[in-house]
Structures are given as structure tokens and as C-alpha cells.
Amino acid sequence: MLAHRQPDLSLVMDNVNKAHNLSAIIRSCDAVGIHEIHAVSYRKNIFDRQTAAAGTTRWVEVTLHQSITSGLSMIAGRGMQILAASGSSKNVDFRSIDYTRPTALILGAEWDGVSTEALEAADHHISxxxxxxxxxxxxxxxxxxxxxxxxxxxxxxxxxxxxxxEKESFDRLLFENAYPRLGRILREKGLPYPELDVNGQLPSSCHDSDMPDTEGVCSDSGLY
Incomplete structure (x- = not known):
């Protein structure tokens, strides 16, 4: 899964507020290898809803922004082309876009669509x-x-x-996904992750712990 992740492909949810839509979008993002998506909403409780929807999968990182402007500024700073799915007069067929370029797709709610600010920031409008x-x-x-x-x-x-x-991100995510409970404990204690062997196994210096809900800790980590 990590070997197929596409860090230069992302999606922005512009006031997509229904939890079932958020959850379905996140699943589609995971299926095509998207590593991180972005979301913004004017509704005060949307952050709880988005966090809950993100809980349907632990494979995609959801970054929440207070405004669409700040979110898109960060994305543009990464060199991504910004696409807005809309019904504007400037739209083009979505299949005419080169998606091999670093790309971020903006989607809005069905009733309101993509915001004016997002449309103005987009490089292309697609439909x-x-x-x-x-x-x-x-x-x-x-x-x-x-x-x-x-x-x-x-x-x-x-x-x-x-x-x-990047290798650092790859190794971190591999450890956290392979050993989620141990990773959580090490993060809480501010300790580094042990390096996994070529088969993704913990090194021989790792042993079972008496601590509950762990999958083993390393003697040189300070936890054993």
C-alpha cells in the first residue's frame, strides 16, 4: 500500500458536510493511493464530523483548514495544479486534464458547489x-x-x-501501520521507532512487555 501512495495527488473538500459523503470520498481516495486530503467548512461542528468520517479508514490523513484560502495557498505552495469540479462556463471535460502532474481536486457540496474563492484559485474548472x-x-x-x-x-x-x-515518511508509516499500539506508546513517551528488518519484523532486541495493549517493546527504548 505504501509503495503505491501518491503524495502529489490530493483532494480538497470545500464544505462537504455530510458524514456519509465524507466517508465515501475518503475510501475512494485510499483506493487510488492518495496519502493526504484537505477539508474546510463554515459549519462549527464539521470538524467533529470530518474526524469521525476519517475514522472509517486509518490509511488517509485528513488535514482540516479554517478557510479555503489558507488550504489552497498551502497546496499551491507545493506546486500542485488545482482543479475545481464545477458547472461554470469555463469548465473542460475532466478527462482532458493531465493527472500525472502534481494535482489537487476541489469538490463542493451538491447544493452549493465549489465556493467562489476556490473557483478563483483553480487553474482549471472541470466537469x-x-x-x-x-x-x-x-x-x-x-x-x-x-x-x-x-x-x-x-x-x-x-x-x-x-x-x-520520501523514505522517512515511508518508514514511519510502515511502523505505525504494522505496530499501531506500540507506535502509539512510543509516540506518547517521545521515543524513536526501532528500525524494522527487511521482512518488516521488529529487531531481535524487542521483547514482550508487561504493559497492556502493546505488541512488544525494545530493551534499548527505555520501555523494557
Missing amino acids: IPMHGMIESLNVSVAAAVILFEAERQRTAAGMYSRPML
Whole structure:
């Protein structure tokens, strides 16, 4: 999973407030290898909802922002092209975009759509062609359709065949996902993670601990 993560592909939820939509979007992001997504809302309780929705998967990091402007400024600073899914007159077919470039996709709620601030900050406005009476797809469905076009292009370009995460992040996430309870204890005590062997196993200096809910600790970590 970590070897397929795409740190230069992300998504921004602009006032997507329904927990079931948040959860479905996060699952789609995980499926295409997105490592981090962003969210902002004017509703005071949305941060609790987004945190709860993020709990449906522990594989995708959700960064919450107080404003869409601050969130997009940070993303632009990483050199990402910003795409806004909208029905504006400037939109283009979502399949015409080059998703092998560092890319962040903005999605808004079905009723309000993407905010004016986000539209103004976007490099491209995109839309999904439809031929029925319905004017828009559910936001989580739209996210999946667009993200899997990005996955298709990136697969064709070989971007999933080589690790793209920096080694430090890769090693940290590998340890936290393989040994979540031990990782939590070490973080709480401010201690470094032991280096895993080539098979992802703890080194021989690690032993079982009498502490509850642990999977073993290292004698040289100060916990044994």
C-alpha cells in the first residue's frame, strides 16, 4: 500500500458536510493511493464530523483548514495544479486534464458547489459529461469518477510501480501501520521507532512487555 501512495495527488473538500459523503470520498481516495486530503467548512461542528468520517479508514490523513484560502495557498505552495469540479462556463471535460502532474481536486457540496474563492484559485474548472435529466452527481460519486481517471493515467505512466513517498515518511508509516499500539506508546513517551528488518519484523532486541495493549517493546527504548 505504501509503495503505491501518491503524495502529489490530493483532494480538497470545500464544505462537504455530510458524514456519509465524507466517508465515501475518503475510501475512494485510499483506493487510488492518495496519502493526504484537505477539508474546510463554515459549519462549527464539521470538524467533529470530518474526524469521525476519517475514522472509517486509518490509511488517509485528513488535514482540516479554517478557510479555503489558507488550504489552497498551502497546496499551491507545493506546486500542485488545482482543479475545481464545477458547472461554470469555463469548465473542460475532466478527462482532458493531465493527472500525472502534481494535482489537487476541489469538490463542493451538491447544493452549493465549489465556493467562489476556490473557483478563483483553480487553474482549471472541470466537469463530468452527463446525458440525462439530472444536473449533477452525488459528490462522492463524482470524486470516484474523477479520481479513477487520475489513477488510469498514472498507472499508464508507471507512477504506481515505484515508491513515491520520501523514505522517512515511508518508514514511519510502515511502523505505525504494522505496530499501531506500540507506535502509539512510543509516540506518547517521545521515543524513536526501532528500525524494522527487511521482512518488516521488529529487531531481535524487542521483547514482550508487561504493559497492556502493546505488541512488544525494545530493551534499548527505555520501555523494557
